[in-house]
Amino acid sequence: MAEAIVSIVVERLGDLLLQEAISQAISLHGVSKQVKQLQVELKRIQSLLKDADARQNESESVRQWVADMRDVAYDAEDIIERYALKIGSRKGGGIQNVLKRFVSILGEAKAIYQTSSEIREITNRISTLSSHLQKYGIKFVSKEAGGSSSLSEEIREQRQTYGHAEYNVVVGLKDSLKEVVAYLTEEIKYKYKVISICGMGGLGKTTLARKVYNHQQVTSHFDCRAWACISQQYRKRDVWKGVLISLISPSKEQREEIELKTDVELAEKLCEIQRQKKCLVVLDDIWKVEAWNSLRAAFPMDDTNSRILLTCRNEALASKVDPSGHIHKLPFLNDEESWELFQYLAISRRSEECTIKENMNILGRKMVRYCKGLPLAITVLGGILATKQTLEEWNQVHGNVKSYIHQQDGLPISIVLGLSYDDLPSHLKLCFLYLGHFPEDFEIRTTMLIQMWVAEGLIYRMQHIGSNEETLEDVGERYLQELVQRCMVQVGQKSSLARIKTCRLHDLMRDFCMGKAKSENFLHVINIDHESNEEREAPIGEVQRVAITGGSSPMRHGFTLPSTSQKYFHLRSLLTFSVPLKEQSMLRNFKYLRVYMGMDFTPKINSLIHLRFLSMRPTNVRSISSLRNLKCLQTLDLRGTEWPGIVPNDVFRNMEHLRHLYLPFYSKFRGKLQLPNANKLQTLVNIPANDLPSNFTFNCLQVLKVDQNNLSESWTITQMEMSCPQLYQLRLRGNMEKLPEHDKISQHLA
Incomplete structure (x- = not known):
């Protein structure tokens, strides 16, 4: 996230320099050269920050280095903005001719000297931090090198999916299963070449795809099938080879021939098979349009009766794969479906001597409601409580249900949801974290949210506006739409003009958002109902943003x-x-x-x-x-x-x-x-x-x-x-x- 903060400061400095040049104001009079140099230094550090942000889990030194750079960027912005407001212009303005000039010529000279010194200090801090890279032993591996940390490799292995591995119990997918199977097999009624299953992480997209892949109506309709897990790290050639092998079931000699084929020959052979036969190819967990663009040469879109079924978290990606395809939005489980799944996992498989008391049922329903219909969370909760035999143990989980769900062994929910966050471009990461300000189940008015983004400088004209007629608010609306399309933000109400009127975060996504915002020192949330005075002082270092929530009981004297x-x-x-x-x-x-x-x-x-x-x-x-x-x-x-x-x-x-x-x-x-x-x-x-x-x-x-x-x-x-x-x-x-x-x-x- 520090890379995003630095990027915004770089744009802010550029905006001030541009405004100064256009309007001939002196908002940066006397320090413009230093500001340009500071901008150059911050740009230089951006390339390192992008890799460092992604590798904070590897080392405390890396984490501290990123935090220090984030503070430097904030301090740089404060210095420049304070100076611009103080000096103003000859016409009596400040930032873009805002404030009246209120200092004398002598005072102006003093301000120039002081600000120049402060900018030099900031520049020196950046140089010092850069030199610490070698001292800390931090080595950044470029993406082109194909390297990955042990943590990301572990996550990749755990997220590897296979078409044959089905769960014994699947709840709440009956209607979706029937619908997707029909789209694939009823050729006269439906002409879709690509069917996409979209939804939030942990919603069951892969589970549904597996059920479809192994459905009797599907297996009898298609001549051959193939399953490929794409994920965020994939190798095009490996995907193509795997799909081809699944479609033709080659002999040992044919496998050797496949190994010797060039990429072009592999793509041609795959297209040939899909035109000759009726094939179903599942591309599970695809993240980027770039991934599809690199794979698409092997998947014909015309003159074929073959079909592609893909799962993703981004509706916009699905639309770009095939604008005329169908997007199936996977719904959350309702209350009864959630309880049915939980009962099977936590209660039904118990031995007869381990009966569940009525009080445990009551506690169970309360905990299930926290999951808000997310199957992954219910599965985790059910697995935890299946090992708890007494009412006291269930009470203990109930009192700390968030911690239990987010910190279970294996692949934590925070990591599953974090994959969506990690995939965001830097400017959207900041906009997403800003949603952590708002209380649980709060319907956020989108006009207000976007106005806050603009006020905070999270949206800038220089890089993100497509046309002269597009306002910053228009850009903010696009940002919000993208977060919705990525299934990270939920739509509440629509306006009479079909725009998003209100939005909200799923409770588990909000928990992740607040945790990430806290770890990045982006936001400090104070719930006056739950926190002691000591906890309110919890953040270490400078606090940039505060949200105060709670107040369920009337406060006569207010909060300090x-x-x-x-x-x-x-x-x-x-x-x-x-x-x-x-x-x-x-x-x-x-x-x-x-x-x-x-x-x-x-x-x-x-x-x-x-x-x-x-x-x-x-x-x-x-x-x-x-x-x-x-x-x-x-x-x-x-x-x-x-x-x-x-x-x-x-x-x-x-x-x-x-x-x-x-x-x-x-x-x-x-x-x-x-x-x-x-x-x-x-x-x-x-x-x-x-x-x-x-x-x-x-x-x-x-x-x-x-x-x-x-x-x-x-x-x-x-x-x-x-x-x-x-x-x-x-x-x-x-x-x-x-x-x-x-x-x-x-x-x-x-």
């Missing part, structure tokens, strides 16, 4: 975060869920805070000049004048707050980066509302129609929700509509005389 502790000095994100802060003034100590979501509002919030995302839902707002100083804000959400009477109309005027503004119902302003750069605004919610100037042109506005304060008056939206050419969602509350003319409505309106 040790804001004076040095480890919280660089806090970037603070999210509280139904937990008030005991001392609201503590917020002012978090100078680098970018994201804050909570129930507390204090005038001291004006010192958080780095803040980009602010959500106060719900809270009692007495005055919002302190918001004037938050000039880097991108998202401001005040829905659900008690609006403090008549508000000055210029409170948002200086927020030139504001992209999303959510006001409470019945907002009232003193005069016409003054908004910042209208060209950046994408969302305006609960805007009072009477208080909005008519001379604005919102070129980027996509979502507009307008309130008519006086419902007895009538009004028209024509002028407002004409000023929003990109609008796709419009909600109106009020009394309209007539709808706008059809040629005045945005062509994007959905």
Whole structure:
């Protein structure tokens, strides 16, 4: 993950340098050469970090080296951003002309000198860490060399699958089995060349594929069958040879001939067999499109009655293998299916003298519910409890069910789920870990999540935007879609426009996410219902993000975060869920805070000049004048707050980066509302129609929700509509005389 952090910092530095060049601002005046050199040093270290991240389990030295590099990257970003905000531009800006210049020429010279020294120190730290590679004896093996650690080799061997090995009991697959068998064998009704079984790790994709592979209707329909386990490490030639041998059952002489064939001859022979005969080839556990692209030459897609059945965790991959193929999404087990599987594993196989008491059944059902329908977790749990004979032993497992499931012998669930995480590109790893902020079973509003990603800098324009019209939020939506397609994030509700409205994590995936986020020092989660004061101080080193959850019992005095502790000095994100802060003034100590979501509002919030995302839902707002100083804000959400009477109309005027503004119902302003750069605004919610100037042109506005304060008056939206050419969602509350003319409505309106 450190590689992802460094990558973001490199892009951030490049973005600042680019903005400086384009706008001729002096946000980096006096230190731009040092910033360029720092960017070069960080780029140089990226190639090492990519390998080091993957090998942290091998050595404590490697793990420490990665952690040190992660801290260096965070410190570098803080130094540059602090300087850019402090110096500003000759026009009175900061980061991209944000803050007024508030230091004298003498003060500016002092800031330049200090920042130059800090950058040199960072550069020296990078050089020192690089030299430690030899001292630690760390040697990185390139992927081209084909090397792998003993751990990854062990995992690969344990994950090797075979078509003939079936489980004695399979629960919850009856409908899926019938459906997939039909797709393969009913040729007149179904014309699919490729059928893909997709789902989260541990859901039973390989188990279903085995049942299909050995089904009587399938064995009688196809002339020959072959099973190949691809996984994340495979050899193309070995896969082709294995499939060919399975399809033709060669003699000893034929095997020798196969060994002598070139890759081209192997591919040609496989295509020939699949066109001559009706073959079924199972490609189990395929991970990357690149893997299919290297194998596809041996599998014809036309002029053949042969079929391919593949299993994967990525729906997008399945679509690319065959856009006209069928994707079968494997469902989770329901409650009764889960209990049936658990009973067989933990109860049914017991000897008569080891009877299960009613209390043990009750405990069993409680533990099964934690598995949330994931067959692998239920299988692990059942195997554990099959060896426990007494109610006391079951109580012990029940009290620590998470630990038992995640830490069993063999191939732990954390490793099975971790394979999906390891396969993510670096930028998606950070976005995935960010989901650990949210409580168990929490329905995450995707608009809010993506706005947080943008505020944290996890999405950057320089590398990830496909077109000039694509916004950072559009990119974030693509990121989320990819996490869904990889079966790592579950879709909750869909919007009226068929977009993902809410999402969530499966409980076991959330446990993995939080564990990984903690080990990477990415996020510290505090559950006030479960943790003692000592445990709240658990993280070692600087804390970057904190989520405070729990609060099942009412808290009169709120929760106190040790804001004076040095480890919280660089806090970037603070999210509280139904937990008030005991001392609201503590917020002012978090100078680098970018994201804050909570129930507390204090005038001291004006010192958080780095803040980009602010959500106060719900809270009692007495005055919002302190918001004037938050000039880097991108998202401001005040829905659900008690609006403090008549508000000055210029409170948002200086927020030139504001992209999303959510006001409470019945907002009232003193005069016409003054908004910042209208060209950046994408969302305006609960805007009072009477208080909005008519001379604005919102070129980027996509979502507009307008309130008519006086419902007895009538009004028209024509002028407002004409000023929003990109609008796709419009909600109106009020009394309209007539709808706008059809040629005045945005062509994007959905």
